[in-house]
Amino acid sequence: xxxxxxxxxxxxxxxxxxxxxxxxxxxxxxxxxxxxxxxxxxxxxxxxxxxxxxxxxxxxxxxxxxxxxxxxxxxxxxxxxxxxxxxxxxxxxxxxxxxxxxxxxxxxxxxxxxxxxxxxxxxxxxxxxxxxxxxxxxxxxxxxxxxxxxxxxxxxxxxxxxxxxxxxxxxxxxxxxxxxxxxxxxxxxxxxxxxxxxxxxxxxxxxxxxxxxxxxxxxxxxxxxxxxxxxxxxxxxxxxxxxxxxxxxxxxxxxxxxxxxxxxxxxxxxxxxxxxxxxxxxxxxxxxxxxxxxxxxxxxxxxxxxxxxxxxxxxxxxxxxxxx
Numbered sequence: 573x574x575x576x577x578x579x580x581x582x583x584x585x586x587x588x589x590x591x592x593x594x595x596x597x598x599x600x601x602x603x604x605x606x607x608x609x610x611x612x613x614x615x616x617x618x619x620x621x622x623x624x625x626x627x628x629x630x631x632x633x634x635x636x637x638x639x640x641x642x643x644x645x646x647x648x649x650x651x652x653x654x655x656x657x658x659x660x661x662x663x664x665x666x667x668x669x670x671x672x673x674x675x676x677x678x679x680x681x682x683x684x685x686x687x688x689x690x691x692x693x694x695x696x697x698x699x700x701x702x703x704x705x706x707x708x709x710x711x712x713x714x715x716x717x718x719x720x721x722x723x724x725x726x727x728x729x730x731x732x733x734x735x736x737x738x739x740x741x742x743x744x745x746x747x748x749x750x751x752x753x754x755x756x757x758x759x760x761x762x763x764x765x766x767x768x769x770x771x772x773x774x775x776x777x778x779x780x781x782x783x784x785x786x787x788x789x790x791x792x793x794x795x796x797x798x799x800x801x802x803x804x805x806x807x808x809x810x811x812x813x814x815x816x817x818x819x820x821x822x823x824x825x826x827x828x829x830x831x832x833x834x835x836x837x838x839x840x841x842x843x844x845x846x847x848x849x850x851x852x853x854x855x856x857x858x859x860x861x862x863x864x865x866x867x868x869x870x871x872x873x874x875x876x877x878x879x880x881x882x883x884x885x886x887x888x889x890x891x892x893x894x895x896x
Contacts, residue, residue: 671732677740781814
């Protein structure tokens with residue numbers, strides 16, 4: 573009986589120690605992941621580097637991070653919400669952008685508080701603006717940021733396979749600005765399964781075409797577009813219209829993970845599935861629709877996974893992150 577009691581106590585003690593170790597490892601994992609982002613964050617007050625990311629030396633890849641209040645990571649049991657990034661797999665995708673583009677670009681990670689510091693005469697505090705107006709104004713901020721400094725806007729959920737610089741240079745040489753062709757989520761999906769999207773966007777400094785886009789956005793915002801979907805759908809149509817005469821270049825869907833080797837559209841269902849996806853050899857990377865992952869009940873569990881769990885997940889996203 574005594575031996576049984578001793579064994580039981582030892583087992584409980586070992587289980588307790590293991591749980592403490594597991595928690596510490598989880599915290600350490602999050603700390604290490606965050607340090608990658610923190611190193612390149614413009615707003616980090618501990619970063620002694622030039623807050624403008626040495627904009628005179630290299631072109632810039634801008635990666636915008638949003639920190640919305642949600643309930644995926646709790647600061648404590650009683651808070652039930654936090655303002656952390658709360659999507660650990662994004663640290664892996666951001667790291668891929670830094671690793672693949674860091675030699676050719678300055679990779680600058682920004683958030684909504686960066687605009688007032690970077691854009692001349694920008695006085696809008698987006699923390700005081702609600703949706704969907706916030707998203708609409710943020711789009712205007714992206715356009716003004718690119719007009720002022722040039723560079724390329726890349727979403728944090730883009731799993732980067734190779735340097736984007738050759739593509740960036742090619743489209744800047746032949747067009748006033750350029751955007752990516754991604755899965756169409758607005759209207760006429762049957763006719764246009766993929767469509768121009770400003771989620772990926774770039775231009776040279778002081779681009780006339782980008783200024784035209786800014787004027788268009790300001791006009792649309794002033795007419796009080798309440799619906800985010802209506803606003804962003806109109807934006808895509810403006811980009812498409814201006815691509816027909818060469819003003820806006822379009823990076824093909826096949827190069828951004830929106831179409832497979834056979835030209836078939838890749839949806840979130842495919843990315844979260846296990847059936848093999850063959851990507852074209854010239855793919856620049858894989859765009860992961862992070863907002864859809866959050867909004868679709870069937871898949872928002874993925875946003876809650878740790879970085880390691882995301883890599884080990886039985887999904888095409890996990891497999892592609894593991895390979896790259």
